[in-house]
Amino acid sequence: MIRNVAIIGLGLLGGSIGLAIEEHAPDITTTGFDRNPKTRATAAKRSLVGTVCDTASEAVANADLVILCVPVGAMEEAAAGMREALPKAAIISDVGSSKQSVGEALAKALPDHTIIPAHPVAGTEQSGPDAGFASLFTNRWCILTPSETASTEAVQSVSDFWTKLGANVEVMDAEHHDLVLAVTSHIPHLIAFTIVGTASDLEEVTRSEVIKYSAGGFRDFTRIAASDPVMWRDVFLSNKSAVLEMLGRFSEDLTALQRAIRSGDGDALHELFSRTRAIRRQVIEEGQDDDRPDFGREDH
Amino acid sequence: MIRNVAIIGLGLLGGSIGLAIEEHAPDITTTGFDRNPKTRATAAKRSLVGTVCDTASEAVANADLVILCVPVGAMEEAAAGMREALPKAAIISDVGSSKQSVGEALAKALPDHTIIPAHPVAGTEQSGPDAGFASLFTNRWCILTPSETASTEAVQSVSDFWTKLGANVEVMDAEHHDLVLAVTSHIPHLIAFTIVGTASDLEEVTRSEVIKYSAGGFRDFTRIAASDPVMWRDVFLSNKSAVLEMLGRFSEDLTALQRAIRSGDGDALHELFSRTRAIRRQVIEEGQDDDRPDFGREDH
Ligand SMILES: NC(=O)c1ccc[n+]([C@@H]2O[C@H](COP(=O)([O-])OP(=O)(O)OC[C@H]3O[C@@H](n4cnc5c(N)ncnc54)[C@H](OP(=O)(O)O)[C@@H]3O)[C@@H](O)[C@H]2O)c1
Ligand SMILES: NC(=O)c1ccc[n+]([C@@H]2O[C@H](COP(=O)([O-])OP(=O)(O)OC[C@H]3O[C@@H](n4cnc5c(N)ncnc54)[C@H](OP(=O)(O)O)[C@@H]3O)[C@@H](O)[C@H]2O)c1
16 A cells, blocks of 8 residues: 655656645655755645655655656666665656666666556646646556566556556556657657757748748647657657667658659558548547547637 | 628638638628538538528629639639639639649639639648638638739738738748748648558557557647548649658758667757747747647646
8 A cells, every 4th residue: 555655856747646646645645856946846835745855865765655757867866866765665666758768777776676667648748846737647548667577566556556646557568668659659759849940940931930820730749849858858868779660660651651742642642641530530539639629729 | 892702612611711701701791612512501501601502603603702612633623613604803712721733723724813822821630511610710820822913902802801800911922832831731741641650550569559648749640640631632742842842851850860869969859859949939929829738638
């Protein structure tokens, strides 16, 4: 049974976990730490956790579950920094967007602890201590990637925890996670960053034109491309091989489409554009997006 | 002064124009035609226009402005089909997403008429007679691409018309329009169609996984990739050279990022990801998107 949760990193993910616990599992006490004093002050003001501590050691001292909510590249350092203060029985988990490298980093920093890496597939383009909200995980999936030798009870505890916060839980191996998320998250972000960069560097088309006429589709990409630079730098560096693999597939398919456009092959274009519609329907049916046209911008 | 508007093609764009006229300029009478009898029936039921006609000739007989709202590839045929019935003084316009080829097609089909091509940069992923709504053009830009010899009064009339419907109007040459829209609309759609296609064709990752974990970013792309296949086939075929030009730039930039990931160049990644954030802010400041995180999905 998890009674005391320590959250390290009080940004979007850490803050949302704190608020979700307060809403869905108020019997659990929460402590939190962030290296940034301003973030700690905001966290205290917004009551993201029950107690905001001034050191990681203080925050984890009584925890049965510690969740690292820092950028992927900061996991090892954050874990090492609390080693001495960690209760022996505490389970260590995280929310990092890539899982093989994080699993390895945590195992290295905390070789004697039970580590159950996790990734709630939920987020927004905002970050920082003002960005979190209690319903972030509702009806979203949380993927656990325990090593083969991880204790079944620890996996169950972390799974129960996320279920309480409103998420659906899935267990898979870290390598597969990294491949799946390369497709459903990392490549979409990479493409969005790229096209927004391309558009802002053109000579023939001014930046003000790009912005004025962005309602033609481009504006959607600007949202994703506004995501946190540090977080995403770390994701691409830590999930390099799966990202490069999937990027290769994408580039091949893009080249094929380019050829179809060049040769005026309308049937090939129509065939692809018809197939992709079905995926949207399934995304909506599975409750992973709603069916309001244009994301409901019109209703606003 | 425009008193009678005929709308040919009663889908998303045609229907929205009809409804916007009713809301913003109720003194203008509207007639409409669509080649599809079911669409005509729905248009009549939803009162998309004042009178739904059974032929294009009937619809245009008394018009001072005729707006073609059919796929870009159908413009020439639709224009030619109404030639005999067109009043001599009627201005012909359209809403096609590419403008050089449409301008040429309309000039060819109606050599003796005043043609003022237009493109309201507004839309959703939905199409058909049920998709339209009166506020589609509010605060969006409408681009006019008259030829150099077009009458100034006719340009002014069409400009005033779109201003009445709530749009901001800009005039530019068709070639520049096609380059700008390749960046802000056509390439974003092409990329979205491609990545959704890539994701659904993988062997290592199942389609059900792609859908389950789509909240990581992928779901945004599925919305755009659910757009009408015929419309988009026609856009790419009719704006081939600008699309291929911009696709070349995008591919170069993507290759550079790929290299940065491969070589672990975190600074290059961080630098790009920081720059793209500013564009999002400008899109919001310019009123082309709102600032709710995650498109306000959470508020729903
Ligand atoms: N954003 C998403 O959509 C999303 C979704 C799923 C998973 N994730 C994952 O969740 C994690 C956190 O992301 P986020 O969006 O919550 O980022 P965030 O809002 O930027 O929050 C991260 C916080 O961690 C702090 N921090 C950095 N290093 C630290 C350390 N060594 N010790 C203590 N605190 C430290 C940061 O402080 P500074 O301000 O000083 O850097 C910042 O306040 C990342 O691993 C990310 O991959 C994100
Ligand atoms: N959707 C957008 O976001 C957007 C934005 C700006 C501009 N545009 C442009 O607007 C135009 C219309 O797009 P839309 O989204 O409104 O498409 P839509 O909802 O599919 O409507 C087009 C309608 O035109 C009909 N049609 C086709 N050929 C015709 C003909 N020869 N005569 C009469 N009716 C004909 C179609 O009937 P069938 O069902 O029989 O084909 C359909 O009902 C396109 O040129 C597009 O490029 C679209």
